[in-house]
Amino acid sequence: MSFSPLLPLDILLPLGAMLLLAGIGLAWRGNNRCSLGLRLLAVGARALGLVALLLIALNPGSWRALEKEQPSGWAILVDRSLSMASAEGNQTRWQQAVSIAEKAVKQSRRTERAKVYTFAGNLDEENAKKIADQIPSGETTDIVRSGRSLLAQWPATGLHLNGIVLLSDGRQIAPGKGMDLAQLARSQGVPIFPLLIGSGRQVKDISVAPGRSQYFGFPGQKTKITAMVHNRGYNRINPKVELLDGKDKVVASSEIRFENEPTGTVVLDYTPAAAGFQKLKLRVTSFPEESTLQNNEREVSLVVLSNKTKIFIAEGVPTWDSKFLAQLFRSQPQLDVTAVFRLSADHYYRVSSAEASMTSDAEAIFPSTTAELEKYDIIVFGKGAEYFLTPERTDLLRQFIHDKGGCVVFARGKPYEGRFPLLEVIEPVVWGEAIDSPFRLQPTEVGQEAGLFDDALSPDSEIWKQLPPVSAANRIEQQKSFAEVMVDAVAGESSRQSTFPAVISRRYGKGMVLAVNADGLWQWDFFSAARDAGNIYREFWTQLMQWAITYSDFLPGQDFSLKLSETTVKPDTTIRVRVASRQSGALQAPSLRLLRGETMVRELGQPQRIPDAIAWELFFNGTEAGVYQVELYNPKDKKILGRAPFEVVEPPGEKDNLEPDTEFMRQLAENSGGRVIRESDLPALARELEPEKKSLDESNARWTPLWDSGWLLIAICALFAVEWIIRRRNGLL
Numbered sequence: 219m220s221f222s223p224l225l226p227l228d229i230l231l232p233l234g235a236m237l238l239l240a241g242i243g244l245a246w247r248g249n250n251r252c253s254l255g256l257r258l259l260a261v262g263a264r265a266l267g268l269v270a271l272l273l274i275a276l277n278p279g280s281w282r283a284l285e286k287e288q289p290s291g292w293a294i295l296v297d298r299s300l301s302m303a304s305a306e307g308n309q310t311r312w313q314q315a316v317s318i319a320e321k322a323v324k325q326s327r328r329t330e331r332a333k334v335y336t337f338a339g340n341l342d343e344e345n346a347k348k349i350a351d352q353i354p355s356g357e358t359t360d361i362v363r364s365g366r367s368l369l370a371q372w373p374a375t376g377l378h379l380n381g382i383v384l385l386s387d388g389r390q391i392a393p394g395k396g397m398d399l400a401q402l403a404r405s406q407g408v409p410i411f412p413l414l415i416g417s418g419r420q421v422k423d424i425s426v427a428p429g430r431s432q433y434f435g436f437p438g439q440k441t442k443i444t445a446m447v448h449n450r451g452y453n454r455i456n457p458k459v460e461l462l463d464g465k466d467k468v469v470a471s472s473e474i475r476f477e478n479e480p481t482g483t484v485v486l487d488y489t490p491a492a493a494g495f496q497k498l499k500l501r502v503t504s505f506p507e508e509s510t511l512q513n514n515e516r517e518v519s520l521v522v523l524s525n526k527t528k529i530f531i532a533e534g535v536p537t538w539d540s541k542f543l544a545q546l547f548r549s550q551p552q553l554d555v556t557a558v559f560r561l562s563a564d565h566y567y568r569v570s571s572a573e574a575s576m577t578s579d580a581e582a583i584f585p586s587t588t589a590e591l592e593k594y595d596i597i598v599f600g601k602g603a604e605y606f607l608t609p610e611r612t613d614l615l616r617q618f619i620h621d622k623g624g625c626v627v628f629a630r631g632k633p634y635e636g637r638f639p640l641l642e643v644i645e646p647v648v649w650g651e652a653i654d655s656p657f658r659l660q661p662t663e664v665g666q667e668a669g670l671f672d673d674a675l676s677p678d679s680e681i682w683k684q685l686p687p688v689s690a691a692n693r694i695e696q697q698k699s700f701a702e703v704m705v706d707a708v709a710g711e712s713s714r715q716s717t718f719p720a721v722i723s724r725r726y727g728k729g730m731v732l733a734v735n736a737d738g739l740w741q742w743d744f745f746s747a748a749r750d751a752g753n754i755y756r757e758f759w760t761q762l763m764q765w766a767i768t769y770s771d772f773l774p775g776q777d778f779s780l781k782l783s784e785t786t787v788k789p790d791t792t793i794r795v796r797v798a799s800r801q802s803g804a805l806q807a808p809s810l811r812l813l814r815g816e817t818m819v820r821e822l823g824q825p826q827r828i829p830d831a832i833a834w835e836l837f838f839n840g841t842e843a844g845v846y847q848v849e850l851y852n853p854k855d856k857k858i859l860g861r862a863p864f865e866v867v868e869p870p871g872e873k874d875n876l877e878p879d880t881e882f883m884r885q886l887a888e889n890s891g892g893r894v895i896r897e898s899d900l901p902a903l904a905r906e907l908e909p910e911k912k913s914l915d916e917s918n919a920r921w922t923p924l925w926d927s928g929w930l931l932i933a934i935c936a937l938f939a940v941e942w943i944i945r946r947r948n949g950l951l
Contacts, residue, residue: 234272267937279923290378291331292907297386299356312354315385325904337364380907388879400889409892412883422451425513426502431785434768436552462499493524519863525775531557534602542740603633612640620727623772646701646724650693657709665704690737728771780860798833
């Protein structure tokens with residue numbers, strides 16, 4: 219309710235108040251000969267009458283728009299993409315959809331208002347009057363785009379759209395969010411009623427993909443390549459996974475057994491001969507009735523490093539464990555090792571790949587400057603880290619990991635006694651109490667997928683049960699954010715087993731922190747089970763070191779890192795390239811170019827400096843389908859500084875997955891205010907969608923006062939009549 223006063227309120231209200239007070243005063247004075255009761259009754263009647271007249275002057279009421287008839291209709295949206303050509307019994311999906319659309323039109327009381335449209339990648343330009351003459355030939359399905367186009371074009375029909383009946387298998391191939399269409403339709407009061415065409419059929423496919431977009435190795439050293447195999451629709455098969463070199467020669471192979479699992483992992487060993495960039499290929503066996511063979515092969519990029527990995531070992535409480543570990547690292551040709559052992563309070567023994575010496579110089583036992591620390595790629599702590607680290611050195615160590623992409627390994631569990639708050643910041647876990655009971659190690663799926671162990675040392679391998687148990691570790695009170703458990707410790711008998719983290723990794727800034735929560739692994743080197751498995755002790759530590767250094771931002775001996783925002787993209791997707799440097803100060807930005815194989819596709823130019831960071835970035839769009847590499851090089855001497863691979867994949871084709879997408883259709887219906895229907899629901903739905911809509915014509919709205927009533931006039935007259943009767947009977951007239 220609102221008011222439309224006869225006069226402006228700032229005039230009407232004061233004037234009305236004055237008239238009301240004057241009327242009440244005159245009534246009181248004019249009825250002075252009456253008794254008090256009659257006098258009050260006369261004054262009250264006049265006051266109520268005047269108030270009623272004042273309300274009429276305020277003119278309460280409301281604006282009411284006139285209703286007008288609006289013709290309405292409904293749309294039938296028919297999918298004519300290539301997947302609709304699939305056979306369903308004696309008919310194709312397209313023939314079923316055409317038949318249903320024709321029946322739906324016949325259910326309408328006014329067939330000219332049930333309009334049929336076809337679509338594939340977008341809504342067809344013209345109304346499909348001869349739908350039966352068309353063929354399902356669309357290369358893609360875009361329900362979202364087609365629905366939005368229909369909502370935009372429908373007002374031209376002059377009809378109100380009561381709803382959309384969607385006849386499709388529901389497989390949204392083109393990029394698009396069904397919620398966007400559903401929300402737009404709901405905002406316009408247009409519910410969507412999907413009718414799913416096609417029966418559920420199981421798609422069969424075997425595909426392979428590398429565990430990482432790029433692998434790293436050393437000349438003459440075994441590199442583990444992880445292959446992820448995906449199985450859809452096959453039971454009890456044993457596909458063979460092969461690794462091929464650049465000449466398509468098979469260099470490694472392994473079978474994987476599937477019962478009905480969707481995924482499986484195999485690890486293949488490859489030993490590169492020389493440093494450089496290599497292109498390998500993973501291939502998996504094809505099987506009958508596969509929906510596509512395009513995903514049975516994938517390229518793998520391998521960077522074979524020429525620079526040795528430099529390791530510094532700090533051992534404050536030497537034992538057989540630290541002695542064996544140092545000897546193992548020194549025996550590896552790709553490692554350059556410097557180790558310092560504390561013998562007593564003032565004596566340390568320093569040994570490197572080149573020399574050995576005794577020292578009592580506190581400055582020589584651990585790198586004391588940034589420059590000294592940056593000479594190494596990995597810092598390994600045994601026990602007694604507190605003997606090496608001062609607050610200043612600990613802060614340098616944190617910067618070495620976070621800013622310079624270094625790696626720190628705690629090789630014997632908790633590296634200090636009591637508390638060490640400055641070092642605790644970088645640790646991947648919060649240490650608990652010591653554990654003396656025996657336990658054995660068992661890799662997790664994360665560890666196997668990372669390529670730490672091959673199939674012979676998979677989590678289910680019996681080798682782990684045959685190895686001697688370990689009995690020195692710490693309980694883990696908390697696993698910090700971004701930390702991953704690579705290996706579990708399993709304690710107790712089979713009926714009452716418990717587990718806790720044994721090998722934990724954590725990304726920290728640009729670098730990596732590893733904790734091996736076990737002491738006494740050196741015993742593995744003396745047992746036949748370990749030798750039968752290919753010397754687990756050696757494999758465990760060398761693979762762990764190799765994995766750790768290649769997961770940091772900077773590779774051994776390299777001053778630049780190269781990272782891509784995406785490694786698998788669709789055509790024309792924007793990719794962000796980020797280049798970082800270990801060095802500080804004003805540096806010239808390196809240049810980037812795009813390669814396909816060893817052929818340059820185009821120059822990408824120099825990236826732009828990121829403010830307040832020793833890093834640069836560049837954005838570019840992917841090109842046509844294929845495997846590419848972004849190459850970082852020095853524009854002065856053309857020296858290659860790094861490569862990062864990525865793959866441009868074609869969007870899924872119409873025939874890749876013929877299983878109807880019931881979940882997509884259900885969400886589209888519910889979020890738009892509609893529901894999923896069946897063919898038998900069409901008669902009732904047609905009646906639901908065909909009531910005439912009445913809309914309000916606000917251009918011809920009129921004012922409807924609330925006081926326009928004969929009863930109000932009678933009431934006002936009666937009030938004034940009461941006073942007139944009282945005055946007449948008392949001789950006042």
